[in-house]
Amino acid sequence: MILTVTPNPSLDRTYALAGIRFGELNRADTDTLEASGKGVNVARTLLAAGVRTGVVLPAGGPEGAQLNALLDAEGLTHRIVPTGTPVRTNVTLLEPGRTTKVNAPGHPLTPADADALVAAVENLALGADWVVCSGSLPPGTPAELIGRVVEAGRRSGAQTAVDASGAALVAAAEAGPDLLAPNVEELAELTARAFPPGGRPLVRAALDAAHSLAADTGGGVLVSLGPDGAVWVDAENALHGVAPPVTPVNTAGAGDALLAGWLAGGPDPALRLRTAVSWGTAACLLASTAGDVAATADPQRVQILDLGVPATGP
Numbered sequence: 001m002i003l004t005v006t007p008n009p010s011l012d013r014t015y016a017l018a019g020i021r022f023g024e025l026n027r028a029d030t031d032t033l034e035a036s037g038k039g040v041n042v043a044r045t046l047l048a049a050g051v052r053t054g055v056v057l058p059a060g061g062p063e064g065a066q067l068n069a070l071l072d073a074e075g076l077t078h079r080i081v082p083t084g085t086p087v088r089t090n091v092t093l094l095e096p097g098r099t100t101k102v103n104a105p106g107h108p109l110t111p112a113d114a115d116a117l118v119a120a121v122e123n124l125a126l127g128a129d130w131v132v133c134s135g136s137l138p139p140g141t142p143a144e145l146i147g148r149v150v151e152a153g154r155r156s157g158a159q160t161a162v163d164a165s166g167a168a169l170v171a172a173a174e175a176g177p178d179l180l181a182p183n184v185e186e187l188a189e190l191t192a193r194a195f196p197p198g199g200r201p202l203v204r205a206a207l208d209a210a211h212s213l214a215a216d217t218g219g220g221v222l223v224s225l226g227p228d229g230a231v232w233v234d235a236e237n238a239l240h241g242v243a244p245p246v247t248p249v250n251t252a253g254a255g256d257a258l259l260a261g262w263l264a265g266g267p268d269p270a271l272r273l274r275t276a277v278s279w280g281t282a283a284c285l286l287a288s289t290a291g292d293v294a295a296t297a298d299p300q301r302v303q304i305l306d307l308g309v310p311a312t313g314p
């Protein structure tokens with residue numbers, strides 16, 4: 001069982017339109033609403049592939065009730081930690097070949113909300129294989145919440161994974177989870193390095209930064225590189241996986257599918273990375289943010305390159 005934690009969940013509203021004109025009225029061709037936030041997306045993707053999942057998140061207000069109803073309707077096992085504040089709404093604008101996102105900040109968690117979230121994680125993680133904490137923190141929430149979630153998962157005997165950014169990613173790295181899953185911009189910020197824009201130089205630079213991060217955390221690091229695929233680094237492996245290029249429909253949620261694929265992919269890191277990259281690629285072709293990518297993903301088309309673990313300095 002994989003338990004996902006989403007400290008700052010969202011209702012994701014997606015509008016598709018032929019083209020955005022700034023400063024003018026734009027009318028959307030389609031309008032969809034999903035229960036979301038990164039952890040919810042990871043769980044939905046895994047559940048569609050037949051993996052048992054649970055979702056924990058804080059939520060309140062009418063939007064919280066709506067989120068609850070959406071999760072009920074799709075049969076995603078979930079525990080909502082009730083708060084006195086509403087759930088944010090994030091907006092995705094889909095034009096042909098381009099995804100634009102506007103994310104709301106969310107609403108602060110009180111210290112009691114944060115305590116209740118950690119307690120729920122500790123409870124529900126008993127018997128879980130993984131506890132996965134994904135996405136931003138609500139404004140004003142101390143970044144140490146990430147470390148507390150990792151500790152709660154660990155105390156319950158689960159392996160732990162974190163996909164976070166900014167101060168929360170720093171806190172996550174300090175907590176030393178089994179898996180950290182930053183994207184390349186987040187990795188650049190965390191390690192204070194500038195990366196080349198793409199191609200082999202980017203892969204090499206991301207690999208070196210991930211290697212030094214993995215040495216600090218003692219776990220593995222999965223870095224999403226967008227069209228350049230992903231790298232996986234741990235003490236014994238330094239792998240790059242890349243799929244043939246696609247014309248994306250919706251890139252929102254691709255990183256969540258990548259992480260879900262890694263979690264579902266099996267015991268061997270190369271197989272995990274192959275599954276991860278194929279799921280992330282398939283997610284770019286979905287109109288929704290998350291869904292059944294395992295059905296359309298083609299792991300055989302992913303090329304896995306063993307780049308060799310970089311030598312560590314004296």
Ligand SMILES: O=P(O)(O)OC[C@@]1(O)O[C@H](CO)[C@@H](O)[C@@H]1O
Binds near residue numbers: 012041135253254256
């Ligand atoms: O604001 P955060 O928590 O960083 O990201 C939230 C979010 O952008 O992540 C998902 C895609 O990965 C979306 O479903 C959701 O709107």
